[in-house]
Amino acid sequence: GSTDYKSDQQFSQHIQKSSEAVSAFAKSRTLKQQRQFLPIFAVRDELLRVIRDNNVIIIVGETGSGKTTQLTQYMHEDGYSKSGIIGCTQPRRVAAMSVAKRVSEEMNVKLGEEVGYSIRFEDVTSKSTFIKYMTDGILLRESLGEPDLDQYSVIIMDEAHERSLNTDVLFGLLRDVVSHRYDLKLIVTSATMDADKFAKFFGNVPVFNIPGRTFPVDIMYTQNPCEDYVDSAAKQCLQIHLTPSQGDILIFMPGQEEIETTCDVIAERLADLEDAPPLAILPIYSQLPSDLQAKIFEKAPDGVRKCVVATNIAETSLTVDGIMFVIDSAYCKLKVFNPRIGMDALQVFPVSQANANQRSGRAGRTGAGQCFRLYTEMAYKNEMLKSTVPEIQRTNLANIVLLLKSLGIQDLLQFHFMDPPPQDNILNSMYQLWILGALDNTGALTDVGRQMVEFPLDPALSKMLIVSVDMKCSAEVLIIVSMLSVPSIFFRPKGKEEESDMVREKFQVPESDHLTMLYVYQQWKLNNYSTHWCNEHYIHIKAMRKVREVRSQLKDIMDQQRLPVISTGTEWDIVRKCICSAYFHQAARLKGIGEYVNCRTGMPCHLHPTSGLYGMGFTPDYIVYHELVMTTKEYMQCVTAVDGLWLAELGPVFYTVKSSSSTRGGTKQAVKAKLNQMESELAAASQKLKSMKDEAN
Numbered sequence: 001g002s003t004d005y006k007s008d009q010q011f012s013q014h015i016q017k018s019s020e021a022v023s024a025f026a027k028s029r030t031l032k033q034q035r036q037f038l039p040i041f042a043v044r045d046e047l048l049r050v051i052r053d054n055n056v057i058i059i060v061g062e063t064g065s066g067k068t069t070q071l072t073q074y075m076h077e078d079g080y081s082k083s084g085i086i087g088c089t090q091p092r093r094v095a096a097m098s099v100a101k102r103v104s105e106e107m108n109v110k111l112g113e114e115v116g117y118s119i120r121f122e123d124v125t126s127k128s129t130f131i132k133y134m135t136d137g138i139l140l141r142e143s144l145g146e147p148d149l150d151q152y153s154v155i156i157m158d159e160a161h162e163r164s165l166n167t168d169v170l171f172g173l174l175r176d177v178v179s180h181r182y183d184l185k186l187i188v189t190s191a192t193m194d195a196d197k198f199a200k201f202f203g204n205v206p207v208f209n210i211p212g213r214t215f216p217v218d219i220m221y222t223q224n225p226c227e228d229y230v231d232s233a234a235k236q237c238l239q240i241h242l243t244p245s246q247g248d249i250l251i252f253m254p255g256q257e258e259i260e261t262t263c264d265v266i267a268e269r270l271a272d273l274e275d276a277p278p279l280a281i282l283p284i285y286s287q288l289p290s291d292l293q294a295k296i297f298e299k300a301p302d303g304v305r306k307c308v309v310a311t312n313i314a315e316t317s318l319t320v321d322g323i324m325f326v327i328d329s330a331y332c333k334l335k336v337f338n339p340r341i342g343m344d345a346l347q348v349f350p351v352s353q354a355n356a357n358q359r360s361g362r363a364g365r366t367g368a369g370q371c372f373r374l375y376t377e378m379a380y381k382n383e384m385l386k387s388t389v390p391e392i393q394r395t396n397l398a399n400i401v402l403l404l405k406s407l408g409i410q411d412l413l414q415f416h417f418m419d420p421p422p423q424d425n426i427l428n429s430m431y432q433l434w435i436l437g438a439l440d441n442t443g444a445l446t447d448v449g450r451q452m453v454e455f456p457l458d459p460a461l462s463k464m465l466i467v468s469v470d471m472k473c474s475a476e477v478l479i480i481v482s483m484l485s486v487p488s489i490f491f492r493p494k495g496k497e498e499e500s501d502m503v504r505e506k507f508q509v510p511e512s513d514h515l516t517m518l519y520v521y522q523q524w525k526l527n528n529y530s531t532h533w534c535n536e537h538y539i540h541i542k543a544m545r546k547v548r549e550v551r552s553q554l555k556d557i558m559d560q561q562r563l564p565v566i567s568t569g570t571e572w573d574i575v576r577k578c579i580c581s582a583y584f585h586q587a588a589r590l591k592g593i594g595e596y597v598n599c600r601t602g603m604p605c606h607l608h609p610t611s612g613l614y615g616m617g618f619t620p621d622y623i624v625y626h627e628l629v630m631t632t633k634e635y636m637q638c639v640t641a642v643d644g645l646w647l648a649e650l651g652p653v654f655y656t657v658k659s660s661s662s663t664r665g666g667t668k669q670a671v672k673a674k675l676n677q678m679e680s681e682l683a684a685a686s687q688k689l690k691s692m693k694d695e696a697n
C-alpha cells in the first residue's frame with residue numbers, strides 16, 4: 001500500500017509493521033536446504049580430511065560462504081565434541097549471539113543447551129553445551145584460569161582478518177598451546193587474503209580455500225567529495241528504490257547515531273512521496289536490542305524491499321542474503337589511542353580500501369549488484385589506507401598488559417605478537433598501570449594488580465572497586481561500576497523529550513553523575529525492581545536488569561576475592577573520594593566561567609550535555625571524568641565533582657599542594673617534571689631491556 005505518515009509515531013509504526021510482515025512471511029526453503037546450498041557444503045568432506053591431518057589450519061572463504069555457522073557443526077558431526085567443547089571466537093558480541101542463535105535453530109536445539117554463547121556478563125551455556133560461540137575476550141579470560149584451554153577439543157578463531165586486539169593476543173598464546181597439545185584442533189578463518197601471514201605465523205600450516213560463488217559488482221563513485229553522507233545516502237537509497245528494480249539495499253554508516261538519522265530521513269522522504277512502494281527500513285548496530293537485530297535476517301514479503309542500515313558489523317561478521325545494492329558512506333568508528341589525552345577514544349575514520357572492497361562485495365552474493373561509493377575514485381586510490389591498522393597498534397594496552405603479566409609473561413617486548421605494538425604503546429600502558437598501583441617500580445604485578453586482573457573491567461574501574469573496600473563504601477561503588485558497564489539507562493522518546501528530561505532531573509545529584517546512577521539504582525531497588533516504575537521514569541528496564549545481573553556477577557568475584565561489600569550509608573562524600581581515587585589521572589579544573597581544562601595537559605575540555613552538571617550553574621573547581629568523547633570538541637562524559645586536596649592526596653605523582661593557592665602554574669610544572677622523570681625512567685628501562693636482548697642474541 002501507499003506509505004503516507006506524518007509523524008514520528010507513524011514512522012515507528014511503519015517500521016514495526018514492516019518488520020512484523022517480514023516475520024510473518026514463511027521461510028521458503030528449509031534450514032537443511034539452506035545449509036546445503038552454502039559454498040562450504042561443496043567442500044565439506046575434503047575440508048574435514050585436511051583437518052584430520054593437520055592440527056592447525058587456516059580457512060579462507062568469502063563472507064557468507066558458511067564458515068561461522070557450519071564449521072562448528074561439521075566438527076561436531078565429525079566427532080570432535082566427544083572429547084571436548086568446540087569453541088568459536090568472534091570479535092563482536094552481536095555476532096556471537098546472533099550466530100549461536102542461528103546454529104541452535106539449524107540443529108533444532110534450545111539456545112543455551114547444546115549450542116550456547118558467552119559474552120562479557122552474559123553466559124548462555126550449560127553443562128550440556130558442546131558448541132560454544134564467544135567473544136575473543138572471553139576465551140582470553142578463560143586462558144587465565146586454564147592456560148592450556150583443556151576443556152576445548154577445537155578452537156575456531158573466526159574473523160581473524162579483523163585483527164581485533166584480543167584475537168591478536170590469543171594468536172600469541174595459542175601458538176604455544178598447540179605446540180604441546182596435540183589433541184587440539186586450531187582453525188583460523190579469514191575473509192581476506194591475509195591468510196598467508198597467519199599460515200606463516202603458525203609455522204607454515206596449510207591454507208584451505210573455500211571456492212566462492214560471487215557475481216560482478218558495478219562500482220560507482222561520486223564526481224565530487226560528498227558533504228553530507230547521511231543526506232547523500234538517503235537520496236541514493238530512494239533513487240534505487242523508486243526505479244523499477246529488484247533486490248535489497250544495504251547502507252553502511254559509521255555508528256548508531258548516523259544510522260538512526262539515516263533511517264529517519266529515508267522514512268520521512270518516503271512519506272512525502274505519493275504511491276511510493278513499501279520499504280522495510282531495518283537498522284543494525286551493536287546496542288540495538290537483539291530481537292530487533294534478528295529482523296535483518298528475515299525475508300521480506302513479496303513486493304517489499306528491505307533496506308538495512310548497518311555499521312561495519314555487516315561487512316564480514318553478519319551476512320544478509322538478497323542484497324543487490326550497497327551504499328558506502330566511507331566511514332567507520334574505531335577505537336584509537338589518542339596521545340594528546342593519553343587514552344582511547346572512539347573516533348570516526350575513513351575506511352580502508354580492504355573494508356571498502358568487502359562492503360561492495362556484499363552486493364554480489366545473489367546476483368550481479370551495484371555499489372554506490374559516496375566518495376571519489378581519487379579518494380579511494382590516494383587517501384584510503386590499503387588495510388586498517390590492527391587494533392593492537394592503535395589502542396591502549398593496559399588490560400592486555402595486566403593479563404599477560406598475570407600469565408607470567410614478564411617481558412612483554414619479547415611476547416610473540418604477529419605485529420608487535422609500538423613500544424611506546426606498551427610503555428604508556430605500563431605507566432598507566434603503575435599510576436593505578438597495579439605494577440611496582442620494576443614493572444612487576446603488585447597484589448592490587450593481581451586482584452584487578454580478576455575483574456572483567458577496565459583497570460580504573462577494578463581499582464575503584466578494590467579501593468572502595470578500604471574506604472568502606474564498596475556496596476555503593478559496586479552499583480556504580482555496574483551501572484557504568486551498560487550503555488545508557490535513560491530514554492528520551494520522540495515527542496516526549498521535555499517530559500522525560502523533567503523526570504530525569506529529579507534523579508540528579510548535583511555534584512556527580514556517578515552518584516546520580518547510584519541513586520537511580522537504589523530507588524529502583526526500593527521499588528522492588530519494578531518494571532512499571534522504570535517505564536514511569538523513562539528508564540530502560542532491560543538495561544536496569546542487566547545492571548542488576550552485572551552487579552551480582554561482580555559481587556561473586558568480590559566474594560571469591562574476600563572483598564567484603566560494605567555500605568557507607570548516606571556518606572556520599574566518601575563515595576566521591578573513592579571515585580576520585582581511581583580517576584585522579586582524568587581530572588579537569590575550572591578555568592573561567594563554565595570552562596574546564598585538563599589538569600595534566602592544560603587542554604580545554606567541556607562538560608557533555610548529558611552530564612547533570614551541564615548548564616546547572618553549579619561549576620565545581622575540580623572534577624574527574626569517566627571518559628572523553630571526541631566530536632567537534634573534547635567532551636567529558638560522566639563526571640563527579642572532587643576536592644582539589646583529594647587529587648593531591650590520591651594522585652601524588654601528578655598533583656602537589658602549593659602553600660599559596662594561586663600558583664597553579666607551579667603545580668603544573670611539578671606535575672610535568674614528575675611526568676618527564678617517569679618517562680625517562682621508563683625509556684631507560686626499555687633501553688636496558690633492549691641492550692640485554694642484544695647481548696642475549
Ligand code: ADP
Pocket residue numbers: 038061062063064065066067068069070098099101102297316317318319320321
Ligand atoms: P561466513 O562466516 O562464511 O561469512 P556465515 O556462516 O555467517 O558465513 O553465513 C552463512 C549463511 O547463514 C548466510 O547465508 C547467512 O545469511 C546465514 N545466516 C547467518 N546467521 C544468520 C541468522 N542469524 N539468521 C538467518 N540467517 C543467518
Ligand code: MG
Pocket residue numbers: 064067068069158159316317
Ligand atoms: Mg563469519
